[in-house]
Amino acid sequence: MKKPILSLLTFFAASSLSITSCQTPPEVNQEDVTRIITTLASDEMEGRMIFTPGIEKASQFIQEEFKKAGLEYLEGMDSYNQQFNIYSITPGNAIISVDGKVVEPQNFLTMSSAESLEWPELEGVTVHTVAASDNFQSKYGEISRMSGKNLVLVDPAHKDFFGRVKNFTLRANRATEVNNNDATVMVLTNNTAIKSLNVKIENTVKAQSLSNVTGKITGNRENEIVLFGAHYDHLGIREGMEGDNLFNGANDDASGTTAVITLAKYFAAMGKKPERTIVFVAFTAEESGGYGSRHFSEQLNPDEIVAMFNIEMIGKGAKEGPNTAWITGFEKSSFGKLLQEAVEGTEYTFYPDPYPTQNLFYRSDNATLARLGVPAHSISTTQIDIDQDYHKASDEVSTLDMAHMTNTIKAIAKAAERMISGEQTPTRVDPSGLR
Numbered sequence: 326m327k328k329p330i331l332s333l334l335t336f337f338a339a340s341s342l343s344i345t346s347c348q349t350p351p352e353v354n355q356e357d358v359t360r361i362i363t364t365l366a367s368d369e370m371e372g373r374m375i376f377t378p379g380i381e382k383a384s385q386f387i388q389e390e391f392k393k394a395g396l397e398y399l400e401g402m403d404s405y406n407q408q409f410n411i412y413s414i415t416p417g418n419a420i421i422s423v424d425g426k427v428v429e430p431q432n433f434l435t436m437s438s439a440e441s442l443e444w445p446e447l448e449g450v451t452v453h454t455v456a457a458s459d460n461f462q463s464k465y466g467e468i469s470r471m472s473g474k475n476l477v478l479v480d481p482a483h484k485d486f487f488g489r490v491k492n493f494t495l496r497a498n499r500a501t502e503v504n505n506n507d508a509t510v511m512v513l514t515n516n517t518a519i520k521s522l523n524v525k526i527e528n529t530v531k532a533q534s535l536s537n538v539t540g541k542i543t544g545n546r547e548n549e550i551v552l553f554g555a556h557y558d559h560l561g562i563r564e565g566m567e568g569d570n571l572f573n574g575a576n577d578d579a580s581g582t583t584a585v586i587t588l589a590k591y592f593a594a595m596g597k598k599p600e601r602t603i604v605f606v607a608f609t610a611e612e613s614g615g616y617g618s619r620h621f622s623e624q625l626n627p628d629e630i631v632a633m634f635n636i637e638m639i640g641k642g643a644k645e646g647p648n649t650a651w652i653t654g655f656e657k658s659s660f661g662k663l664l665q666e667a668v669e670g671t672e673y674t675f676y677p678d679p680y681p682t683q684n685l686f687y688r689s690d691n692a693t694l695a696r697l698g699v700p701a702h703s704i705s706t707t708q709i710d711i712d713q714d715y716h717k718a719s720d721e722v723s724t725l726d727m728a729h730m731t732n733t734i735k736a737i738a739k740a741a742e743r744m745i746s747g748e749q750t751p752t753r754v755d756p757s758g759l760r
């Protein structure tokens with residue numbers, strides 16, 4: 326809750342500060358905000374679906390804007406383009422033999438990103454069992470995340486669920502790397518004392534290129550990073566759909582991407598080296614598995630990121646009225662509290678995510694960084710429970726409120742000031758408390 330008297334005092338304190346400061350602060354300009362979001366959400370960008378020319382155009386545009394801002398490249402890079410591959414895996418032939426006998430196809434399944442893999446013996450393979458009395462469904466999550474060479478012997482009591490998993494693994498899926506040694510092989514059998522094993526797996530593996538767009542302003546404390554991010558990908562064009570089938574993704578998340586670009590310009594225009602390094606990233610593939618934020622988080626030391634502002638869907642007014650935004654995972658670090666304090670005395674307010682049952686903290690790129698301990702939260706203003714345009718072709722610029730968006734970007738800039746100056750550092754997120 327805001328306290329009017331305190332707010333007024335803070336206001337006077339703030340204004341006297343700006344009188345004594347000698348530099349005119351840069352402006353967040355509504356015209357430029359409108360130009361950027363209109364470009365990103367234009368039909369020319371074809372809904373910014375991964376692996377399409379439309380998202381390439383969007384990437385080019387963001388890179389040009391980062392250049393205009395004068396951002397530096399991230400360390401070790403020679404452009405703003407953070408390119409990486411993911412792999413589409415289409416299952417091919419697999420032959421599994423246990424104790425010298427070939428297992429019937431309906432009684433085994435493989436989880437592997439190998440182009441070609443061969444295990445001639447049981448040695449080196451870890452054997453797990455799922456007994457008839459075990460809850461296979463609840464064990465499955467853990468099993469699917471195992472690394473190394475694994476054989477899982479599943480009691481035939483779980484035949485039905487096994488069949489469902491098998492069908493799932495037979496479809497093409499994606500992996501972040503090709504691994505020609507490791508796999509998880511599951512066999513439906515009541516033999517839990519097997520003596521020999523032979524595995525041959527072949528998949529068709531196709532590399533596909535993805536790119537984040539990244540840039541930075543190096544601070545005096547080079548290795549303390551304040552991160553601003555938003556995803557620039559969206560859902561593209563839906564073939565076979567009647568009427569408008571181009572999903573422009575204006576609110577989701579051209580609005581957040583616009584904020585990231587605008588903040589880059591704003592902080593670069595300060596004209597002096599910030600105390601902390603500021604990194605800006607437009608993530609790819611948020612809508613298709615979160616591969617962009619995953620790759621990004623592996624390119625730097627997450628311990629160096631002191632805070633992450635993930636900006637999602639800020640084009641429409643929030644539930645609590647104009648000039649408000651909400652923060653996901655409010656209780657997971659002191660990030661939200663610091664933001665609230667930072668804008669006290671202004672006309673803007675931050676408050677906790679009003680839709681806790683929607684699990685929004687886990688539904689965007691911030692979660693990837695939060696699982697590494699980073700105080701990484703999404704800031705949004707959209708009434709997700711009643712919004713008519715969310716993940717619809719109607720998510721167009723005409724439905725957005727540019728003045729509100731501009732005010733929100735200004736509030737985020739203000740809220741980040743003392744984190745960038747090094748005066749404030751949010752507490753870390755405890756990854757053990759996360760899903």
Ligand SMILES: [Zn+2]
Nearest residue numbers: 556577578637
């Ligand atoms: Zn989104």
